[in-house]
Amino acid sequence: MAATSGVSTAIRVADLRKSYGDVRAVDGVSFDVGSGEVFGLLGPNGAGKTTTVEMLEGLRKPDGGSLEVLGIDPVRDADALKQRIGVALQTAALYPRLTVVEIIDLFRSFYKTTLPTQQLVESFGLDERKGAQSRELSGGQRQRLAVALALVNDPELVFLDEPTTGLDPAARRALWDVVRDLRDKGKTVLLTTHYMDEAEVLCDRIAIMDHGRILEFGTVEELITKHFHERAVHLDHNDALGAEDLGSLPAVHSVAGDADEVVLYTSDVPATIAGLLALAEARGTEAANLGIRRASLEDVFLALTGRALRD
Amino acid sequence: MIRGLVALTTANVRTFSRDRAALFWTIAFPLIFILMFGFIFQGGGTGSLAIGWADDDGSEASTGLRAAFAAVPSVELEDGTKTDVLDAMKAGEVSAAIIVPAGYGAAAAVATGGTGAPATIEVYTDPAQQTTQGRVYAIVGSVVGVVNLGGRPPIVVPDPQTLATEDIDFISYFVPSVLAMALMQLGVFAAIPLVADREKLILKRLAATPLRRSQLVGSNVIMRLIIAAAQTVIIIGVGVLVFSVEIIGSLALAALFVVLGAMTFIALGYVIASFTVTEDAANGATSVIQFPLMFLSGIFFPIQFMPDFLQAIARAMPLTYLADALRQTMVGGVAFAPLWFDFAFLAVCLAIFFGISSRFFRWQ
Numbered sequence: 001m002a003a004t005s006g007v008s009t010a011i012r013v014a015d016l017r018k019s020y021g022d023v024r025a026v027d028g029v030s031f032d033v034g035s036g037e038v039f040g041l042l043g044p045n046g047a048g049k050t051t052t053v054e055m056l057e058g059l060r061k062p063d064g065g066s067l068e069v070l071g072i073d074p075v076r077d078a079d080a081l082k083q084r085i086g087v088a089l090q091t092a093a094l095y096p097r098l099t100v101v102e103i104i105d106l107f108r109s110f111y112k113t114t115l116p117t118q119q120l121v122e123s124f125g126l127d128e129r130k131g132a133q134s135r136e137l138s139g140g141q142r143q144r145l146a147v148a149l150a151l152v153n154d155p156e157l158v159f160l161d162e163p164t165t166g167l168d169p170a171a172r173r174a175l176w177d178v179v180r181d182l183r184d185k186g187k188t189v190l191l192t193t194h195y196m197d198e199a200e201v202l203c204d205r206i207a208i209m210d211h212g213r214i215l216e217f218g219t220v221e222e223l224i225t226k227h228f229h230e231r232a233v234h235l236d237h238n239d240a241l242g243a244e245d246l247g248s249l250p251a252v253h254s255v256a257g258d259a260d261e262v263v264l265y266t267s268d269v270p271a272t273i274a275g276l277l278a279l280a281e282a283r284g285t286e287a288a289n290l291g292i293r294r295a296s297l298e299d300v301f302l303a304l305t306g307r308a309l310r311d
Numbered sequence: 312m313i314r315g316l317v318a319l320t321t322a323n324v325r326t327f328s329r330d331r332a333a334l335f336w337t338i339a340f341p342l343i344f345i346l347m348f349g350f351i352f353q354g355g356g357t358g359s360l361a362i363g364w365a366d367d368d369g370s371e372a373s374t375g376l377r378a379a380f381a382a383v384p385s386v387e388l389e390d391g392t393k394t395d396v397l398d399a400m401k402a403g404e405v406s407a408a409i410i411v412p413a414g415y416g417a418a419a420a421v422a423t424g425g426t427g428a429p430a431t432i433e434v435y436t437d438p439a440q441q442t443t444q445g446r447v448y449a450i451v452g453s454v455v456g457v458v459n460l461g462g463r464p465p466i467v468v469p470d471p472q473t474l475a476t477e478d479i480d481f482i483s484y485f486v487p488s489v490l491a492m493a494l495m496q497l498g499v500f501a502a503i504p505l506v507a508d509r510e511k512l513i514l515k516r517l518a519a520t521p522l523r524r525s526q527l528v529g530s531n532v533i534m535r536l537i538i539a540a541a542q543t544v545i546i547i548g549v550g551v552l553v554f555s556v557e558i559i560g561s562l563a564l565a566a567l568f569v570v571l572g573a574m575t576f577i578a579l580g581y582v583i584a585s586f587t588v589t590e591d592a593a594n595g596a597t598s599v600i601q602f603p604l605m606f607l608s609g610i611f612f613p614i615q616f617m618p619d620f621l622q623a624i625a626r627a628m629p630l631t632y633l634a635d636a637l638r639q640t641m642v643g644g645v646a647f648a649p650l651w652f653d654f655a656f657l658a659v660c661l662a663i664f665f666g667i668s669s670r671f672f673r674w675q
Contacts, residue, residue: 057519059675082521093516095508097329098322109318110520133329149516 016065027212040203049192086150096135111153140171323534341493363396363408370416486550488610491634498576502583506593572633578664585671
């Protein structure tokens, strides 16, 4: 478990704000990221994650609030900051007609200190494709190259914006290994994702973000235990089984759900299920896709936002 | 850092050289243009030849001689005084001039009798136009040959005269025009990769590196100037080697205008990139802009031949002045505007385009 106390702080954000017209994309966000920590910004598309990250990277100017990244103000001294950070955007932005090696060498030319091209090519599994133009690469290879480019300057702090979106499961796992490797090397990583499992597996701490605000943050365990001592009983949404009826079932503490699924948080699973089945029978319906699980990050998100975090 | 600028310029040149469409439009298309139109019009012998005719003698013999020339199928005679026809020739209205001096008839009569020197006619041609000169001499030779059949020693001999004119042949007019067109396309097309790179978030990704925007723009401009130099060498090379275009002007001045012209149209490309969001839109906008520039700028035929309202449009087109300047500095010919004016017009356009794009260009 990483903790910010006693360790130097890589990122300090206080009351960060950014609006586009009437839309408050980032609406008073505050958080700290410790050195060597893998920090996850978790939230659905449009939550304000990318805008937040791009302000930290010095790509966008905040409307308000204060920012400090590696002890540098990204607004005032973006040049100094850019030497020390690595960035992978949401989409792999690659010159289509340049080869893997040419693109890496191009990016190396922008920095004072760099890692050797061959080392990057090998550690990202691109050795066999190093002479290929980027337009000929697969989605996973493109994404790996994009992350390799974020590391050409051996940065202290790496921003990965939705690094696995659109990848097949194998390619996702490969990228997870890259992030674990970065943590092992003591790098600070800020990653955004809308995958719960990714956040649970990779991140030391997580901030849950929605509608431009941070709803909660902590370690995965902290978030789950803070909100749930219970287990979760879930079933398909059913108009005949209203939230009030379900909430009055035995041992149920709370009910959450959306148009697809209802989740009952209970301290006594057998009692709740017995009551649920009896209720369904009395209503002449059935509890479809009934299941039980330990509360997860998904439940935390559901409880906080009132909707599931799905693609 | 100069290293980033060099690396990005190299990357741009590589990208360009691997883009077949870009290569076609900037190198192959102008070449095809020159070769196609060059060979169509190079024949020369097929077109009619306008010759100024001044008869200072007014005798029966000189009238007969005129009739003999007028009978040559491809010859059109334009009558006038000696001053008239020489002026017409200088202005390019006629390709050559023949002057029958006073006393021709008397001299010819004496010569026919077998005594005295042969009568002479003055034949003015422009040595810069060798094809035309050759045709005129051939025609004069055959006509005079017929007249001379009756007598030996000859009755009439031509007295060759030279007159430098502002008239240039078609291909000499055409080569600088195609170069101007190629430079225009090279510049305007700068919009397309720029918009594509922005759309693919490459510009944003570069913004997250220490690379400066000035290096980014600089590398794009340098890359296009390198291509412009290649275009210039290839186009002029083909003109000189294949079509014997004579470069009489200053290559240094021509190079100055190549650079100024390329910069002006690159800036126009940035203006297009400032107002288009997608690569497709940039493609469309470059077409919409380049075709009027091409056809309303008098690069394929002299502006004087256009109707008045089109002339007014041509006067507002920067390409008109680039083509005019390249023509003046390379092959001569009738100037559309003084060279300093061409320079000033292009420089003002460059400043305006630069101003617009630095105000409206979006990096993300």
